[in-house]
Amino acid sequence: MKNNKFYLLVVVTSLLLLSCLSIKDRKKSEEEKQNTSNKNEQPNMVFFLADDQDVYDYGCYGNEKVNTAAVDRLAKEGMLFTNAFTAQAICAPSRSQLFTGKYPLKNGCFANHTATKPTIQSVTTHMKNLGYEVVLAGKSHVKPSNVYHWDKEWEPVPKKNVPRDYIPLDSIENYFKNAKKPFCMFITSKYPHSKYFDVKNAKADDIKFFPFNENKKSDQAFVKNKAGYYRSIEEDNTQLEGVLKLVDTYLTDNTLFIYSADHGVSGKFTVKDIGLKVPFVVRWPKVIKAGSTSNQLIHYTDVLPTFMEIAGGNATPDMDGKSFLSLLKGKDNNIHEYVYGVRTNQNILNSEIFPSRMIRDKRHKYIRNFNALEVLDKNLTGKPNVDYFIKRGANAHKNEPFEELYDLQNDPFEQHNLASDLDYKSIKEKLAKDMFVWMKTQGDILSEDMIGIPIITPKGNKGFKLDQDTPRRKIPEAIKNTLTKDDYIVIEHW
Template sequence: MKNFPTIAFCFFCLLCLTGCAGPQTAAAPEADDRPNVVFFLADDQDIYDYGVYGNEWVHTPAVDRLAREGMRFVNAFTPQAICAPSRSATFTGRYPLKNGCFMNHSRTKDIRSVTDYMSDLGYEVVLAGKSHVQPAKVYDWDLSWETVPVEGKPRKHIPLDSIEAYFARADRPFCMFITSMYPHGKWFDVPARPADSLLWHPHNEHKRSDEVYRKQRSGYYRSIEEDNAQLESVLDLVDRYQSENTLFVYASDHGVTGKFSLYDRGLNVPLVVRWPGVIEAGRVSDVLVNFVDVLPTLVDLAGGEPDPDFDGVSFLPVLKGSEQEIHEYVYGVRTSQNIMAAAVFPSRMVRSKEYKYIRNFNSMEVVEQNMQGKPYLNEFIRMGAQKFAGVPFEELYHVTEDPFEEVNLAKDPAHQELRETLSQEMFAWMKEQGDILREEAGWMPIICAERFQLDKEETFRAVPDHLEGTITSADCLPLEY
């Protein structure tokens, strides 16, 4: 202790020197130069109904501009041609059966979503517009703003004021989903266009002289223009506030003329991506991608590692110039329950770049094998098959030569090996997904839907009096989440 005065004096001097130097702080972190992400999602618009995708009669200058400044995908797909399952797959990186949302108006399982993955990587995750996904604990947005009513317009608009205020103040990387309610009906009430000012395809060519149908299509075209105007406003805001380092994605959740189906007019979606300084302007890619690839791509972009449970993979290399395929196949789900026109008619699909195979598990060809032990359930099963009486048990299409899927090759002797290969691939995928359907006939699950029940009358579904209210929870496939 005899050296204590000297030690104390030295310690006092050290404190004085430290104090003179001012408070000590950690070194400032390097600036975060990872790109922001803005993902604009339209609602119920066919891939055919854009200028850049070949429709000269519809006005889409903002989407066309994005394609000129970025890249356009021609083989992008959603796994299900209906709102909630399409969005849930996009936000979770998992197909509908695995994530749990394989019916419209239904919930996702208790799994991680984009709000978890991107928040963990330091991004603020924002929803601006229509949600249509649940539960809130899975989709836990850092910020969210609902759509806003506009006088004289048939649908609510995206919250542009909130979006602008956010862009102006954002000081760290963000991932914003701007989800429009257009062009989804109710459409604008406008006069019917002449038939030669609308685009026609094999599935609607027979309605050329139907003025009611042409009026509907004209209102749909007008709603597309309204959505394009919203997109243009968002692009102007991005260019004003966040132009230096923003990846901008445009897509539609699914097509409207193929809604609920497994045909390309429902599943093939527009996908346009702009990333100044990275994506070569004016590129067109035919690489096969699916909405389940969106989240893995965002995680990759943010510097994270993909979750082994993802069904999708990152297409970031494609954005940077690669044309190497990331999938041999993409898959599709059809669930016709829990919609207003509910019916027992489930289907599954596998698609390569050239061919598509579909199996309709309750077609008229096999309906008798699907009957259950209870007569009232048998009636619902038969009603489902009869509603789609013209749809065969198996469908096989050469989609590159037959894009509107008019020639079914499933029974063509020359295509039997291919049919078997694709069906085996589909069933292997179904098993991996934990699908509720089985390969063998004789099993046709009934789902007790929360919103649109099979035994309840709805706007688009008539139920015989003796069948109303007959289905009980004991008749239904349990979904324990």
């Protein structure tokens, strides 16, 4: 009798245990299925970045004389942004913002051909942590490798009878066909960056001119250069068409596709809108209403936070950017009150001391040129060799005033400086005050009440030294190699 009771107890216990395990297994299976479903719902993200193209040189942005049919198609199928910006109109600093969510001063890459701070986490870390593969196809121009550690990276490929290498279309196609997990791919073209195509018999009538260059209509060298630039734009458009064909062939309609160009070529090395305002077109058939437009201020630092939110994560507190996913979903909410701009003229090519900072809302823009000729005296140090270069920088930009203020609603091409107009005094003072607050948060080497003007250099003997020749300028023999380490602010991570 006791044995039968014991046997019954064992059977009941076993059944209860099996039932619990079965419930646990079912829950686990359901969770795994849900996780798989969520993972499958994560969209692929493709960002196509052109190189050195003005926002005004697209059909969808109002230039009927240039062939940008592929970009125009994206605008019809997605959303066109009219107020998208980068903070610096040169290649490496512009790209570093895209990849880090941080402005150039904060991420460390604020002069061309320089490195991001080695402690920064970039898109490669953040998106991998959210389950994505992160791929670079084309031009890099960012470093160091421990910050930008791509899952896959393909260099541009040589192509006959064109001035620049092509994007690696074959590698992109093979990847699209065989991708096993969600991916974030940056396709970075080397077009239309010079050197341009050689166009014979170029005519001014085939070029669209603007207030900032209409005085060049009779300059045949300028017209020929512009015609070659237009032809290079067309070649980049051909590459974009090839990519879109691959996307439409191999990927689902749950694919986010962004087109942009890293900065404008006509405003390169400046903080004018022609340099900092960028084309920005987004297609995402499952989310974005076709043919829509957004006039909200967005910024390159916003791209990574947006990608992270789409992938199911959140931007880190130290990022400058904010997600604009709500705009893609059709809401017209403000993302930023201001966007900011940085100019660092000390770089490998030009190297004249003329740093600038910019703050801009939707209507007004304030610029301070810290080494303008009118404030040169307070920037001098009393050291003849240092002051030679400070004077040289001020004189190289002698037509640029200490302060600039523009009403962009009435003067979109920044032709009329209102900085001395008393009717705009309060606007100027507020923008200046808010700009200096931002600069402080960025750890800027410049400040409102500084004495003198800082000069910068990389550590060691590499990079750009003010007292040495560059490809674009010569230094008198008597002044060469006269600056010492103590004369510079040395940027250790460059």
